[in-house]
Amino acid sequence: MILMLGGNIMRVAVVTGANRGIGNFWTSKLLEEGWKVYAGYRNDLGGLKIIENSNLIPLKLDVTNNDSISEFSMKIDDNIDLLINNAGVPDGRWRSVEEIDDEWALEVININSLGPVRMVKSLYPKLKGGDLTKIIMISSLMGSIDDCKIGRSYAYRASKTALNMFAVSMKKECLEDNISFLILHPGWVKTRMGGDKAPVELEDSVNGMMKLVENHKLEDSGKFMSFDGKEINW
Numbered sequence: 001m002i003l004m005l006g007g008n009i010m011r012v013a014v015v016t017g018a019n020r021g022i023g024n025f026w027t028s029k030l031l032e033e034g035w036k037v038y039a040g041y042r043n044d045l046g047g048l049k050i051i052e053n054s055n056l057i058p059l060k061l062d063v064t065n066n067d068s069i070s071e072f073s074m075k076i077d078d079n080i081d082l083l084i085n086n087a088g089v090p091d092g093r094w095r096s097v098e099e100i101d102d103e104w105a106l107e108v109i110n111i112n113s114l115g116p117v118r119m120v121k122s123l124y125p126k127l128k129g130g131d132l133t134k135i136i137m138i139s140s141l142m143g144s145i146d147d148c149k150i151g152r153s154y155a156y157r158a159s160k161t162a163l164n165m166f167a168v169s170m171k172k173e174c175l176e177d178n179i180s181f182l183i184l185h186p187g188w189v190k191t192r193m194g195g196d197k198a199p200v201e202l203e204d205s206v207n208g209m210m211k212l213v214e215n216h217k218l219e220d221s222g223k224f225m226s227f228d229g230k231e232i233n234w
């Protein structure tokens with residue numbers, strides 16, 4: 001649904017993992033551009049504390065917990081134009097195959113692959129029925145099988161590959177409801193996950209992704225793209 005405020009169109013977004021890193025920057029940028037943002041944070045408000053904007057609605061959200069997701073979802077009064085499934089975790093960077101911690105590997109898949117699916121499922125009634133709704137899956141180049149030259153990061157890679165497949169397989173059904181998926185690699189970005197050596201600044205990553213989101217069309221649903229506009233091989 002499009003909200004009209006003082007004659008201006010206000011679009012509505014949901015961002016997960018909005019308290020820091022890429023999700024926090026997305027939230028600031030969207031607010032700057034006049035969006036209303038429902039911003040999910042797991043425990044601590046973090047960077048959301050310092051954003052002063054009446055269109056920001058911070059809400060607690062753990063993407064592994066269906067009760068938390070339902071509570072979050074019930075507090076959203078609007079139809080949603082944009083869902084940014086951003087929340088994610090790295091894996092243990094185990095030194096060898098023999099050291100893979102299967103409990104943590106399952107948790108990585110739980111957060112990175114199933115978290116976004118739970119969000120789509122719970123928010124579906126508020127995603128369908130309007131003009132084009134865009135669901136952004138913040139994936140990673142590390143989920144590309146074609147690009148997996150050096151291996152390692154087992155659970156993280158697998159979690160993002162699974163996320164990509166969830167998106168591509170959901171897109172067929174969602175097309176009928178005018179819902180489109182865009183799978184994005186944000187670049188190797190300076191965040192807690194990306195570390196200080198990452199070459200891409202938050203601003204460049206989010207600005208690049210935002211441009212792709214703005215230009216995205218229903219017929220391109222399910223594309224896997226890098227923040228700089230290049231299409232990524234599966």
Ligand SMILES: NC(=O)c1ccc[n+]([C@@H]2O[C@H](COP(=O)([O-])OP(=O)(O)OC[C@H]3O[C@@H](n4cnc5c(N)ncnc54)[C@H](OP(=O)(O)O)[C@@H]3O)[C@@H](O)[C@H]2O)c1
Nearest residue numbers: 017021022042062063086087088140188189191192193194
């Ligand atoms: N940075 C990179 O170079 C890079 C590259 C490729 C892809 N990505 C992807 O980009 C996304 C954002 O990464 P980032 O670099 O901004 O990482 P980050 O700074 O570590 O932030 C991760 C965010 O996810 C949240 N989160 C983790 N588990 C959650 C859960 N169960 N429920 C709700 N929120 C949860 C964190 O909340 P807490 O503060 O509560 O932990 C935090 O807000 C991730 O999906 C990541 O895989 C990042």
